[in-house]
Amino acid sequence: MVTSLGNEEEAECFLDIKPDHDFSYHNLPYGIFSTAHSAPRVGVAIGDWVLDLSVLASETDIFSFDASCFHEAALNAFMGQPRAVWTSARAAIRQVLSKGEPLLQEDAALRARTLLPFHNVKMHLPARIGDYTDFYSSREHATNVGIMFRGKENALQPNWLHLPVGYHGRASSVVISGTPVIRPQGQLQADSTDDKKGSIYGPSRLLDFEMEVGAFVGGAPNPLGQPLTMAEADEHLFGLVLMNDWSARDIQKWEYVPLGPFTAKNFATSISPWVVTLDALRPFLCPTSACTQDNPVPLPYLRDPDYASYDIHLEVSLQSAGLPFPHPISRSNFRHLYWTIRQQLVHHSVTGCNLRPGDLLGSGTISGTDDSSLGSLLELSWKGSREVEVGDGPTRKFLRDGDSVVLRGWSQGKDFRVGFGVCEGRVLPAGTKV
Amino acid sequence: MVTSLGNEEEAECFLDIKPDHDFSYHNLPYGIFSTAHSAPRVGVAIGDWVLDLSVLASETDIFSFDASCFHEAALNAFMGQPRAVWTSARAAIRQVLSKGEPLLQEDAALRARTLLPFHNVKMHLPARIGDYTDFYSSREHATNVGIMFRGKENALQPNWLHLPVGYHGRASSVVISGTPVIRPQGQLQADSTDDKKGSIYGPSRLLDFEMEVGAFVGGAPNPLGQPLTMAEADEHLFGLVLMNDWSARDIQKWEYVPLGPFTAKNFATSISPWVVTLDALRPFLCPTSACTQDNPVPLPYLRDPDYASYDIHLEVSLQSAGLPFPHPISRSNFRHLYWTIRQQLVHHSVTGCNLRPGDLLGSGTISGTDDSSLGSLLELSWKGSREVEVGDGPTRKFLRDGDSVVLRGWSQGKDFRVGFGVCEGRVLPAGTKV
Numbered sequence: 001m002v003t004s005l006g007n008e009e010e011a012e013c014f015l016d017i018k019p020d021h022d023f024s025y026h027n028l029p030y031g032i033f034s035t036a037h038s039a040p041r042v043g044v045a046i047g048d049w050v051l052d053l054s055v056l057a058s059e060t061d062i063f064s065f066d067a068s069c070f071h072e073a074a075l076n077a078f079m080g081q082p083r084a085v086w087t088s089a090r091a092a093i094r095q096v097l098s099k100g101e102p103l104l105q106e107d108a109a110l111r112a113r114t115l116l117p118f119h120n121v122k123m124h125l126p127a128r129i130g131d132y133t134d135f136y137s138s139r140e141h142a143t144n145v146g147i148m149f150r151g152k153e154n155a156l157q158p159n160w161l162h163l164p165v166g167y168h169g170r171a172s173s174v175v176i177s178g179t180p181v182i183r184p185q186g187q188l189q190a191d192s193t194d195d196k197k198g199s200i201y202g203p204s205r206l207l208d209f210e211m212e213v214g215a216f217v218g219g220a221p222n223p224l225g226q227p228l229t230m231a232e233a234d235e236h237l238f239g240l241v242l243m244n245d246w247s248a249r250d251i252q253k254w255e256y257v258p259l260g261p262f263t264a265k266n267f268a269t270s271i272s273p274w275v276v277t278l279d280a281l282r283p284f285l286c287p288t289s290a291c292t293q294d295n296p297v298p299l300p301y302l303r304d305p306d307y308a309s310y311d312i313h314l315e316v317s318l319q320s321a322g323l324p325f326p327h328p329i330s331r332s333n334f335r336h337l338y339w340t341i342r343q344q345l346v347h348h349s350v351t352g353c354n355l356r357p358g359d360l361l362g363s364g365t366i367s368g369t370d371d372s373s374l375g376s377l378l379e380l381s382w383k384g385s386r387e388v389e390v391g392d393g394p395t396r397k398f399l400r401d402g403d404s405v406v407l408r409g410w411s412q413g414k415d416f417r418v419g420f421g422v423c424e425g426r427v428l429p430a431g432t433k434v
Numbered sequence: 435m436v437t438s439l440g441n442e443e444e445a446e447c448f449l450d451i452k453p454d455h456d457f458s459y460h461n462l463p464y465g466i467f468s469t470a471h472s473a474p475r476v477g478v479a480i481g482d483w484v485l486d487l488s489v490l491a492s493e494t495d496i497f498s499f500d501a502s503c504f505h506e507a508a509l510n511a512f513m514g515q516p517r518a519v520w521t522s523a524r525a526a527i528r529q530v531l532s533k534g535e536p537l538l539q540e541d542a543a544l545r546a547r548t549l550l551p552f553h554n555v556k557m558h559l560p561a562r563i564g565d566y567t568d569f570y571s572s573r574e575h576a577t578n579v580g581i582m583f584r585g586k587e588n589a590l591q592p593n594w595l596h597l598p599v600g601y602h603g604r605a606s607s608v609v610i611s612g613t614p615v616i617r618p619q620g621q622l623q624a625d626s627t628d629d630k631k632g633s634i635y636g637p638s639r640l641l642d643f644e645m646e647v648g649a650f651v652g653g654a655p656n657p658l659g660q661p662l663t664m665a666e667a668d669e670h671l672f673g674l675v676l677m678n679d680w681s682a683r684d685i686q687k688w689e690y691v692p693l694g695p696f697t698a699k700n701f702a703t704s705i706s707p708w709v710v711t712l713d714a715l716r717p718f719l720c721p722t723s724a725c726t727q728d729n730p731v732p733l734p735y736l737r738d739p740d741y742a743s744y745d746i747h748l749e750v751s752l753q754s755a756g757l758p759f760p761h762p763i764s765r766s767n768f769r770h771l772y773w774t775i776r777q778q779l780v781h782h783s784v785t786g787c788n789l790r791p792g793d794l795l796g797s798g799t800i801s802g803t804d805d806s807s808l809g810s811l812l813e814l815s816w817k818g819s820r821e822v823e824v825g826d827g828p829t830r831k832f833l834r835d836g837d838s839v840v841l842r843g844w845s846q847g848k849d850f851r852v853g854f855g856v857c858e859g860r861v862l863p864a865g866t867k868v
């Protein structure tokens with residue numbers, strides 16, 4: 001719970017926004033939307049409206065920088081600006097929405113062209129994702145998976161506490177919330193107890209979600225061969241989205257040795273459409289659940305002098321086909337990540353990898369310490385050994401056809417929220433033709 | 435050695451091209467070039483010239499399709515055309531270069547604008563690579579690495595003969611031949627015999643190359659969730675380049691468990707600039723070295739009824755700083771791959787992954803059966819246990835600063851070659867600022 005907002009505290013918005021609305025005047029997340037009459041362009045979510053930044057850039061002089069990036073069908077150009085431009089854009093948007101500002105309040109025609117009701121817009125992927133990387137930064141998640149597959153003694157691999165383990169994912173299959181997910185078919189170990197017996201082809205029986213948060217890279221790309229430092233990290237982190245890294249556990253088990261997950265993960269990764277900026281989340285800076293990293297202390301390049309996180313409540317709900325509502329099955333928090341997004345970014349570039357605006361860094365599944373805070377069905381059902389209750393109704397070990405998985409995330413202030421909206425996807429039967 | 439060229443056999447080129455030239459009249463590889471006076475656009479290599487397809491598209495009517503894709507700074511739009519367009523483009527280019535065609539021969543001004551000497555052009559990456567995937571499809575390479583790290587009994591993992599093992603790589607760090615490679619610094623296991631002792635930060639001491647061939651995806655992208663079949667594969671494979679998957683073995687060893695290589699590989703992957711089409715390589719179709727896949731027979735979706743490869747000679751040379759020439763240290767052949775590029779493509783999409791034109795599929799290190807055909811220093815030096823002779827001069831276990839690694843590849847006809855040119859990169863000291 002946060003009470004201080006720094007110097008943004010005083011202003012008020014002329015729109016009426018309920019205190020529990022995700023898209024408060026303190027949030028102002030960016031997204032790409034289109035309407036029946038307009039091509040995809042940049043907008044900001046405010047209450048139940050989308051503010052059309054493209055129209056504002058064309059018809060007003062509220063922006064003190066070259067705002068042509070707001071006409072584009074992806075946020076890459078805006079994300080690629082220096083942080084000072086992001087800050088300037090936020091100030092201009094806050095001003096245009098403030099009670100004291102007549103520009104929209106006194107011009108009904110301009111207001112109608114720039115404030116569009118949510119139900120009239122279609123959302124698109126926020127960026128052309130050049131590269132997508134997935135980390136593995138929740139100690140509880142890595143420990144749980146380690147215990148299941150290697151036993152308690154060797155749960156964490158020797159490298160895990162020394163670096164944020166990560167791997168490259170498939171950018172082409174990152175999809176926007178609402179995109180259905182067809183149950184993947186692929187190679188499954190023929191006999192799950194004997195890997196010498198080869199494989200069969202069939203639909204994944206152990207389809208799972210992974211509750212993650214994705215960070216969008218911003219700022220100028222670092223040249224190949226020139227690593228980013230911790231001091232530069234904030235200049236290169238634009239904002240966050242919710243992310244569901246759909247995973248076929250049975251396909252993964254068979255294929256992932258020795259080079260990592262491949263077809264078990266590249267069939268779909270869903271993200272929420274609104275990118276919540278780190279500026280909006282600043283009031284929710286908080287200690288990580290780990291508090292410190294002192295056993296071991298990270299190597300100097302990876303030591304985060306701030307070692308802080310954001311207090312973002314995370315929730316996974318599951319809606320079974322035919323049931324009217326999704327039901328929460330897990331509650332976690334972004335602060336449970338042991339490795340910060342700053343550390344992920346810096347480590348990603350340590351050998352010289354170039355990071356470009358619009359690149360997506362997945363946090364890894366975010367699990368907490370107790371059984372109600374596990375970020376995947378693999379963990380919730382403990383590898384299928386126990387049933388997960390979905391409300392008073394059905395139970396699950398893994399996902400069934402027709403299931404919808406809904407992720408939510410929000411930071412809670414005294415009388416406002418900075419929320420992410422939803423990241424949702426429904427499982428369609430294997431072999432569905434689109 | 436190939437003698438028959440099918441129905442392309444009869445025509446002759448009006449340009450004089452030496453029989454051992456990589457860029458013969460039968461080759462006609464595509465690339466992106468610029469000059470001091472012109473922006474990047476599509477060209478074709480022919481002998482010591484680049485044929486400017488952008489000028490031909492603007493000023494002539496030789497192309498019977500919409501050739502605006504040749505004005506672009508990347509081959510993606512052309513690669514995204516159906517195979518019929520690729521075939522039509524090749525026929526038009528062969529015609530315009532043929533002895534019987536006056537268009538260029540009788541118009542010196544047009545000839546000067548369209549046939550540019552190689553030394554006047556600068557080459558660029560041939561495509562905007564949306565996603566880059568690296569496979570591991572040489573049985574000999576996988577076996578060698580397996581023996582070194584797990585011993586002879588468990589050399590091949592249980593899944594290896596059942597599917598083409600692959601993993602996602604980093605598209606942003608794919609660079610064009612000639613780009614220097616800065617020795618990466620990163621995390622190294624502190625004590626190479628005890629992974630419990632943590633890590634240190636420092637320059638990689640075990641920097642290596644991997645001799646690979648990259649395949650560019652073409653055709654219309656398959657929709658997410660709709661796998662490609664073996665019958666569709668040829669429509670989605672555009673052409674090949676040489677590829678050096680630079681690898682820091684010490685960083686890889688420490689980081690890669692359990693999710694695969696990450697910072698050990700994402701600092702640079704070099705490719706040659708000219709994309710040799712599968713049409714040009716068709717005369718060199720040949721059996722794979724394995725001849726058949728019958729133990730085990732692949733699952734039906736992955737069974738390649740043609741199970742064939744291309745007879746492409748591959749050579750790695752190393753030029754030590756201060757020495758005048760590169761010296762060959764390994765000779766291999768593309769046909770040593772156990773899994774074909776058709777199988778790689780189809781398996782990549784088995785769970786529904788969408789493949790887009792311009793995506794790059796690395797073959798994996800191509801090693802043959804004898805010691806002179808190993809595709810990495812890791813294997814040539816057998817994990818650093820023996821010195822590799824570089825001509826009569828120096829020896830190597832791994833790469834030193836100043837070393838240049840030069841890959842060559844070519845298919846040899848009776849009196850012509852279909853060659854790849856070179857894929858070259860020089861190692862600069864750790865910490866070099868660019």
Ligand SMILES: [Ca+2]
Binds near residue numbers: 135
């Ligand atoms: Ca994940």
Ligand SMILES: [Ca+2]
Binds near residue numbers: 644
């Ligand atoms: Ca490789």
Ligand SMILES: [Mg+2]
Binds near residue numbers: 244246266270
């Ligand atoms: Mg995924």
Ligand SMILES: [Mg+2]
Binds near residue numbers: 702
């Ligand atoms: Mg590489």
Ligand code: NI
Binds near residue numbers: 002412
């Ligand atoms: Ni709170």
